[in-house]
Amino acid sequence: MSIPYAALACAALLCVYILHRRRSRSSLLADIRGPNAESFLLGNYRQIRQGQVGEVDFEWQERYGAVLRFKAPLGEDRLMICDPKAIQHIFQTNFTNYTQPPQDREVLRTLLGPGIAWADADTHRRHRKVMSPAFGVAQAKSLIPLFRATAESLTSKWRTILISGDEEDALHEDIYPVVINLPKWINRASLDIIGEAAFGYDIGALDDLESELGKAYENMTIEAFALPNTAAVLAQGCMHLLPPPVVRFLFDHIPNRGLERLRSVKKVVNGVARSLVTEERGVHSLDRTRGGMGKAKGFDLLTLLINANSSHNGSSKLSREEMLAQVCTVLFAGHDTTAATLCFALYELAKDQRAQQRLRDEIRAARARGVRDLEDKDKWVNEIDNLPYFNSVIKEVLRLHPVGYHMNRQPRTDDVIPLHKPIVTSKGEQISDVFVPAGTKMIISVAGYHRNKDVWGPDAHAFKPERWLDASFPGLNNKTGLTVGMYSNLMTFSGGFRSCLGWRIALFELQTFLFDLIDQFHFSLTKDATRLRREPCLVMAPMVEGQSGKGAQLPLQVSIAPRD
Numbered sequence: 001m002s003i004p005y006a007a008l009a010c011a012a013l014l015c016v017y018i019l020h021r022r023r024s025r026s027s028l029l030a031d032i033r034g035p036n037a038e039s040f041l042l043g044n045y046r047q048i049r050q051g052q053v054g055e056v057d058f059e060w061q062e063r064y065g066a067v068l069r070f071k072a073p074l075g076e077d078r079l080m081i082c083d084p085k086a087i088q089h090i091f092q093t094n095f096t097n098y099t100q101p102p103q104d105r106e107v108l109r110t111l112l113g114p115g116i117a118w119a120d121a122d123t124h125r126r127h128r129k130v131m132s133p134a135f136g137v138a139q140a141k142s143l144i145p146l147f148r149a150t151a152e153s154l155t156s157k158w159r160t161i162l163i164s165g166d167e168e169d170a171l172h173e174d175i176y177p178v179v180i181n182l183p184k185w186i187n188r189a190s191l192d193i194i195g196e197a198a199f200g201y202d203i204g205a206l207d208d209l210e211s212e213l214g215k216a217y218e219n220m221t222i223e224a225f226a227l228p229n230t231a232a233v234l235a236q237g238c239m240h241l242l243p244p245p246v247v248r249f250l251f252d253h254i255p256n257r258g259l260e261r262l263r264s265v266k267k268v269v270n271g272v273a274r275s276l277v278t279e280e281r282g283v284h285s286l287d288r289t290r291g292g293m294g295k296a297k298g299f300d301l302l303t304l305l306i307n308a309n310s311s312h313n314g315s316s317k318l319s320r321e322e323m324l325a326q327v328c329t330v331l332f333a334g335h336d337t338t339a340a341t342l343c344f345a346l347y348e349l350a351k352d353q354r355a356q357q358r359l360r361d362e363i364r365a366a367r368a369r370g371v372r373d374l375e376d377k378d379k380w381v382n383e384i385d386n387l388p389y390f391n392s393v394i395k396e397v398l399r400l401h402p403v404g405y406h407m408n409r410q411p412r413t414d415d416v417i418p419l420h421k422p423i424v425t426s427k428g429e430q431i432s433d434v435f436v437p438a439g440t441k442m443i444i445s446v447a448g449y450h451r452n453k454d455v456w457g458p459d460a461h462a463f464k465p466e467r468w469l470d471a472s473f474p475g476l477n478n479k480t481g482l483t484v485g486m487y488s489n490l491m492t493f494s495g496g497f498r499s500c501l502g503w504r505i506a507l508f509e510l511q512t513f514l515f516d517l518i519d520q521f522h523f524s525l526t527k528d529a530t531r532l533r534r535e536p537c538l539v540m541a542p543m544v545e546g547q548s549g550k551g552a553q554l555p556l557q558v559s560i561a562p563r564d
């Protein structure tokens with residue numbers, strides 16, 4: 001037998017052995033109820049990957065409870081978890097025992113480099129220690145003027161479009177109102193913010209629709225991950241059978257349109273990152289050719305990061321390659337997420353005109369008190385945080401549309417996970433904890449947890465901002481007695497030691513934009529928007545059913561909101 005064939009045979013035998021071991025270990029989960037596999041080859045993976053975000057999670061949770069078993073390709077048992085106590089255990093109480101599956105980390109390494117999102121255990125602790133100081137409350141507050149300026153830029157562009165009726169992919173209805181495809185603009189505004197906030201780098205995506213970075217990121221996750229065909233579903237589902245270096249090799253080399261798209265974005269982003277982080281001491285070169293420091297006024301996360309890094313010694317310091325990866329990570333983690341959340345907020349408000357008007361009334365009363373332009377950032381935060389309906393709308397959108405809808409985890413050692421609400425096994429037994437063998441793959445369904453009726457009430461699927469105003473509402477910590485996640489008992493920004501570092505930045509950005517957009521514009525649904533798809537593509541994206549070729553889409557009818 002030639003050497004390549006012998007190597008192939010050994011690899012095949014190794015896969016069979018791994019599969020056999022996994023199946024015998026995972027059969028320990030066989031008593032947990034869950035859906036039947038569609039086929040041995042695909043398990044339930046096609047339903048999860050080809051459906052909309054949360055579609056099967058909601059259905060299965062209803063039928064089997066908040067912890068359920070499903071099949072991965074080739075018969076492997078996996079768990080889906082939507083129970084608050086189980087989530088608290090995995091992310092907080094016993095967090096050191098849980099890790100991202102190594103193959104998932106390889107995807108992150110391919111996309112973003114060896115930065116904080118990829119790092120595990122001690123390496124992750126080292127990255128987090130250096131990065132955390134750059135993401136404090138004071139730092140986030142200092143970015144408020146940048147958020148305001150970019151929101152102004154966006155609103156003035158939309159006003160121009162409304163007056164001229166000149167939105168290229170708009171369906172004009174007597175010129176006014178105009179249909180605007182929101183993600184096209186909001187994603188670019190958000191990218192400009194993260195470039196300036198994080199690196200003092202003026203990307204200029206809002207002004208220049210041809211900007212290199214803006215074009216590179218446009219619909220990147222959709223083109224790489226959305227609507228996978230059956231072969232892609234199978235490949236993704238079997239990835240865990242391969243050793244991580246093989247996964248890395250395949251990601252870097254196999255000819256595939258989605259992967260090629262990711263590789264080309266990586267090249268562009270790396271180029272930008274390299275221009276920011278120079279060889280000498282990892283100090284960035286301040287290459288702000290497109291307009292200087294501008295709105296961030298000399299304050300950016302990268303400068304803070306470099307200063308923080310220089311105060312660390314030897315082994316705790318980040319290398320240049322790691323610094324480059326942090327630039328790529330923050331650029332990616334910080335823009336699509338916030339932009340998609342804002343899009344879904346405007347979608348819900350376009351559907352619920354009563355909520356939109358109530359929100360506008362509250363915003364305009366605040367504006368009349370001078371809140372919008374308060375120079376003192378502490379006062380601004382205080383005033384904004386005290387707008388009850390406004391913040392309820394934001395929380396409700398973060399609950400209903402968590403853009404990071406799934407998080408994958410696996411225990412390093414055997415564990416017993418406690419449950420908030422007992423589940424019934426296939427043998428009819430009621431259990432209030434679940435034994436999980438080391439290495440069990442789990443989807444923590446943030447989408448599912450956010451619709452868990454035992455936490456959020458029987459109307460968990462409804463957009464109902466008022467629920468946050470009701471002190472007896474079961475979703476508030478005092479009733480369940482559980483603290484899950486880092487913001488309002490939600491898992492949108494995750495929780496514990498891997499929680500989102502940029503959550504305050506995201507929140508201030510959402511608050512600033514929502515304030516201005518609802519103050520100035522009126523939004524209503526179009527026919528296309530009634531066919532909105534919540535597309536699972538790493539970060540949930542809005543798309544229109546049947547129009548996948550057009551990428552991210554949320555076409556809403558926009559007009560100037562009349563003043564009394």
Ligand code: HEM
Binds near residue numbers: 194402403408500
């Ligand atoms: C609505 C907006 C956002 C959402 C929903 C969000 C959500 C998340 C989630 C769920 C994670 C954890 C992922 C995991 O453990 O698998 C995360 C991590 C992270 N996020 Fe965000 N994020 C948002 C905005 C931002 C912004 C604006 C920044 C930066 C300015 C940022 C930077 C990060 C970083 C650096 C991590 C990695 C933290 C670590 O691994 O320790 N995020 N984010």
